[in-house]
Structure formats: C-alpha cells, structure tokens
Amino acid sequence: MDRKLFLIAALALAVFSGIAIFTVTSFTSLTQRHNFEVNRAQSDVWVMSQLTLELERTLHAVHMFAQPGSTLPHKEMMLRYDLLWSRVPPILTARDTAHLRSFTEINDTVTDLKHTLLRLDPIVENLNRTDREAMNVIQDALLPFSSRLNRLSSLIVTNTSEFEKAYNQDVDERTRKLEISVVVILLGALLMVGLLVIESLQIRKLLAHARSAEQRAEEASRAKSSFLANMSHELRTPLTGIIGFSGMMEQETMGPLPPKYKEYAGDIEKSGKHLLDLINDILDLSKAEANKIELDADVHDITAIIEQSERLVAGLLETYSVHVVTDIADNLPEIRVDRRRVVQCVVNLLSNAIKFSPDGSKVLLTAAPTSGGGLSIAIHDQGKGMSADDLKIAMQPFGQIRHGPDVQHEPGTGLGLPLVKSMMELHGGDLEITSTPGQGTVARLIFPPRLAVNRYRQDGSSGSGESFIFTGR
CATH class of the missing domain: 1.10.287 (Helix Hairpins)
Structure with a gap:
C-alpha cells in the first residue's frame, strides 16, 4: 500500500477513535453530573431532616424532664440539647452545605435557631424540674422552629423531585444534540479522508518535482x-x-x-x-555554511591567543593611530578551541574596531569568565556605532555599512562578521554585538562552559605530570 494512503487510513482510524472517545466521555460526564446533583439534593434533604429530628427529640426530652415523677436525668436532657447544637454549625459553615445556604429562607432559619440556642444555653444548663417558667420559655422558643424546619424539609424534597425531572429533560436534550454532533463529525471525517486521498495524489506529484529540484540543487x-x-x-x-x-x-x-x-x-x-x-x-x-570546516581543537591559553591577535593587527594600529588597551581577568581557565580560527575571529573584530575608531582613540580588549562558567572575549571601540538596521546589514554576507565621507577606512569584504559568527557557532559559542550610534560598539565572543579547561599537577613519589580537568558542564 502507498505510504501516504497508509497514513490517511491511520488518520481516519484516529479520527473515528477520537469520535468514539468523545461520545463515551460526553455520556459519562453527563451521567456523573446527574449523579452528583442527585446525591447533593439527597444530602440536603438528609441534613435538614436530621436537624428537624434532633429538634423534635430535644423538645421531647425537655417535656419528659419537666413531667412530675420523671426519672430522666438532667445530664441526658443536656446531651440531647448538645446533639441539636452539633447539627447547626455544619449547615452554616461547612463546604458541603454551601448549596443549602444559597436558599435564603433556610440560611435565615438556621441562623435564627443558632441565636435562639445561644440565648437558651444558660437556661438549659441551670434548668430544674420545678421551674415551670423556664420550661415554658424553652418550649416557646423552640416550637416555632419545628414547624419551620418541617416545612423547609418538605420544600427541599419537592424541589429535589422537580430538579431531577428538569435535569433528566436536560440530559435527554443534550444527548440528542450529542448524537447529532457525532453524526456531523463522522460525515466531516469521511469528507476529510476523501479530500486527503485526493491531496495525497497531488502531493506525490509535488514530491517528485521536489526530488528533482533537490537533485539539481545538490548538483549546483x-x-x-x-x-x-x-x-x-x-x-x-x-x-x-x-x-x-x-x-x-x-x-x-x-x-x-x-x-x-x-x-x-x-x-x-x-x-x-x-x-x-x-x-x-x-x-x-x-565551507562554514556547508559544515565542511573541521576544527583542530586543542587546549590553549587565552592570554596567548590575545597576544598573537594583537601582533597581527600591529600594522593597523600604526596606520590609524589607535591604541589597544588589554584587560585580562586573573586566573582564567584555558579553552579547548581551534587556535587559528579563534585568532582569526579576534583579528577580524579588532580590525573592524581599529578601522572605525577615530584617530587617537582607544580600543578596549577584555577577557573574563561568564556567569555560566564559560569565557568571553570582548572588543569595545569608540567609533560612531551602528543602529539596529545597520547591524542587520553588517551581519549579512557582503554587507557594507557606510558612515559618511568623514570616516576613513579601507574597504572590507563584508564577510568578517558573518565568518566570525559561523566560526563561533562551530565551537558551540556565539557572537554578541551591541552598538549605540554615537557611542561605539561592543563585540563579544562567548565560549560555552564545556570548553573551559583547568590544569592541575599530580604530585607523588612516582613523579609528577600535568593533566587537564574540563570544568564546563
């Protein structure tokens, strides 16, 4: 079978599988949502019924305690009262009962019950069987809540039934819409597969032309x-x-x-x-663009590389009356690079800095470690600098920046900066240039940490010798 047709068949299977997964997931989601809503409604009914039941039990306990000849101890009556208390805070504060609190009447009723219980606490704690007035206060305070809670519980049951009926209708409607969506998606998938088959035949022709063009490009x-x-x-x-x-x-x-x-x-x-x-x-x-340059890498001292580069531009320094100031950080590690290529990069950047600097100015050449553990060689000049557009031109092969007739310098090839960038990329490093018109240019050769090398000397009775430790990551 043709490879493209095989891919189309695989894509079609993936689409159909996606439709099946989408259908099952959607139905499952609807069912889970339905079950969640029903369970929550049932939980609301249970919570309110428990509160109503505890209120009835508390009223009964108070009534039994007040009866002549009752043997119900005060402690047991207080236990029933505390159980009623325990049902109130969860309704007003628990996350699971947040839905109940959304009903204003329920929230107000339970809040009123809480305040009433707070008012009755000292009366219930000090209640004795002969205090008929206190008994009447307790019963008069709690009896109205019995009817209110019974009415609210019935209302919740009614709402739950109505909600379940409405939700079932909604589920049926969504199910129908989902079935229609699946049919539409299926038809769209079949149409897409047909179009892909046609497109595959056209792509085969285009690929044949592309192979021919690629062969011609390779020959060129x-x-x-x-x-x-x-x-x-x-x-x-x-x-x-x-x-x-x-x-x-x-x-x-x-x-x-x-x-x-x-x-x-x-x-x-x-x-x-x-x-x-x-x-x-x-x-x-x-060669660099074709990745055909092979680096002759070895461990070299950064100071020696800079000194060699300075000697190679000595003639330019005399011609342009520019002075190079070198600042090399102490205790720099050595680097494992192709020395000739790195010297070529430094000389190119130094030559540009010297040529574009005014007579009598200074070019600062620095070498320092980077924050990540690598090395940086930077050349700062005091020339006219470049704008962002000029810098883009300078980084293109044969790009030439003209600063006006007042700047005298030998015409370059326009290949220096692109060549330096290519050489640094071969080393795994980078060329960074920052320039401000009227303030000069800073060009940095950034060497990655993996090229940094430290020497150490092995001492011992059997002799000593130098070895290398690669300090980069």
Whole structure:
C-alpha cells in the first residue's frame, strides 16, 4: 500500500477513535453530573431532616424532664440539647452545605435557631424540674422552629423531585444534540479522508518535482564547491607571485625605482592582499555554511591567543593611530578551541574596531569568565556605532555599512562578521554585538562552559605530570 494512503487510513482510524472517545466521555460526564446533583439534593434533604429530628427529640426530652415523677436525668436532657447544637454549625459553615445556604429562607432559619440556642444555653444548663417558667420559655422558643424546619424539609424534597425531572429533560436534550454532533463529525471525517486521498495524489506529484529540484540543487552545490576549490588554486597561485614581486619592487630589492613606480608597486601589493583576503574569506564562509570546516581543537591559553591577535593587527594600529588597551581577568581557565580560527575571529573584530575608531582613540580588549562558567572575549571601540538596521546589514554576507565621507577606512569584504559568527557557532559559542550610534560598539565572543579547561599537577613519589580537568558542564 502507498505510504501516504497508509497514513490517511491511520488518520481516519484516529479520527473515528477520537469520535468514539468523545461520545463515551460526553455520556459519562453527563451521567456523573446527574449523579452528583442527585446525591447533593439527597444530602440536603438528609441534613435538614436530621436537624428537624434532633429538634423534635430535644423538645421531647425537655417535656419528659419537666413531667412530675420523671426519672430522666438532667445530664441526658443536656446531651440531647448538645446533639441539636452539633447539627447547626455544619449547615452554616461547612463546604458541603454551601448549596443549602444559597436558599435564603433556610440560611435565615438556621441562623435564627443558632441565636435562639445561644440565648437558651444558660437556661438549659441551670434548668430544674420545678421551674415551670423556664420550661415554658424553652418550649416557646423552640416550637416555632419545628414547624419551620418541617416545612423547609418538605420544600427541599419537592424541589429535589422537580430538579431531577428538569435535569433528566436536560440530559435527554443534550444527548440528542450529542448524537447529532457525532453524526456531523463522522460525515466531516469521511469528507476529510476523501479530500486527503485526493491531496495525497497531488502531493506525490509535488514530491517528485521536489526530488528533482533537490537533485539539481545538490548538483549546483557540488559545482559551486568544485568551482571555489579550482578558483582557490587558480587565483591564489598568481596572486602570491603578484604580491611577492610587487613587495620586492616596493622595497627596491633589485635596484632603485622612480618614486611613482614605487608607489604603484605598493598599490599593487595592497590590492593583491585585499583580493587574497577576499578569496580566503569567501572560501571559509562557503565551507562554514556547508559544515565542511573541521576544527583542530586543542587546549590553549587565552592570554596567548590575545597576544598573537594583537601582533597581527600591529600594522593597523600604526596606520590609524589607535591604541589597544588589554584587560585580562586573573586566573582564567584555558579553552579547548581551534587556535587559528579563534585568532582569526579576534583579528577580524579588532580590525573592524581599529578601522572605525577615530584617530587617537582607544580600543578596549577584555577577557573574563561568564556567569555560566564559560569565557568571553570582548572588543569595545569608540567609533560612531551602528543602529539596529545597520547591524542587520553588517551581519549579512557582503554587507557594507557606510558612515559618511568623514570616516576613513579601507574597504572590507563584508564577510568578517558573518565568518566570525559561523566560526563561533562551530565551537558551540556565539557572537554578541551591541552598538549605540554615537557611542561605539561592543563585540563579544562567548565560549560555552564545556570548553573551559583547568590544569592541575599530580604530585607523588612516582613523579609528577600535568593533566587537564574540563570544568564546563
């Protein structure tokens, strides 16, 4: 069977199963709701009937206690009175009787009974058989509640019956609506399955075209890689010669040259180096995008990496009259990285900072641990900065930011920042850039904690040696 048709059949089965589960769940929910309401109504009836019963028993106990020759002890009469008391607070405060309190008449009646019992407490506690006046006070206070509670109990029973009848009608109506909904859903599911079958046939055609396009794209990618590799070889070889010979001519190795020719030789060398840098950046970026760069990772000292990067931009510092201030935190762990690639990243960021900084300004180069246990190398410049839109352009391959004719710098390739970002992602790190127009730019190389490494020395009689501990998580 075709895979798509199999998926459609599975989807149809899932839909039908969902309808069945929905139907059973809905009926179950209705039944549970019905049972809950009926049980609650029955509970209300039981609570009120118990209160009425205890009131009747209390009145009977008081009456028996007052009879001449009665042997009913005062303690037993008080016990019956306390049982009546025990039925009152749950009705007024318990969560299970909240539904009862929603009936104003019931709530008012039980509240009045509570106040009456509070008033009768001292009278009942000190009651003796010969005190006819006290007996009459108790009976006159409690007898009205007997009729009120009997009437309310009957009312609850009547309401419960009416509620159950109305609720059964509601359940029947909902059941009919549910049956109609199930039929509609079933018809919709059948229609959807039919549409999916038609769509599946169309998708098969589209997938065939997509496979063909993918094959063409792969062939184009291979052709691009082959072209770049050939271009690398074909262009680098003559460029190396051009740069070398123009350098010799500029230095007048073979003899003096007219000043104008010497100037031309310098321009040729500079242009050749710029073109070679462009070729190298294009090749590196292409490899990074294709995930074909293999990192030669090893453990290196962060200070040594920064010092090497500073030496590589020494010529730019003289050209632009910019001073680099280095601030490296103490006791930094070493990092396990591809040193050449990290130096390339630092040099790219330093070069940008130097070129876009005004003469006589400072570029701050710092290295410090991050809060998560990693490492950060940051380059702060005092240039004109970039807006959010400028930063988006700068992060695109060949993106060039023009700050106006008053800023003099050599034209770049527009590949530096994208290449740095790609190299950092290969290390599992990130490039973060924050810039404010008129205040400068801060570029940070963030290395994850797993690249942080600490050395320790093993001491012992058998000798000593250096080992590594990876401190990252």
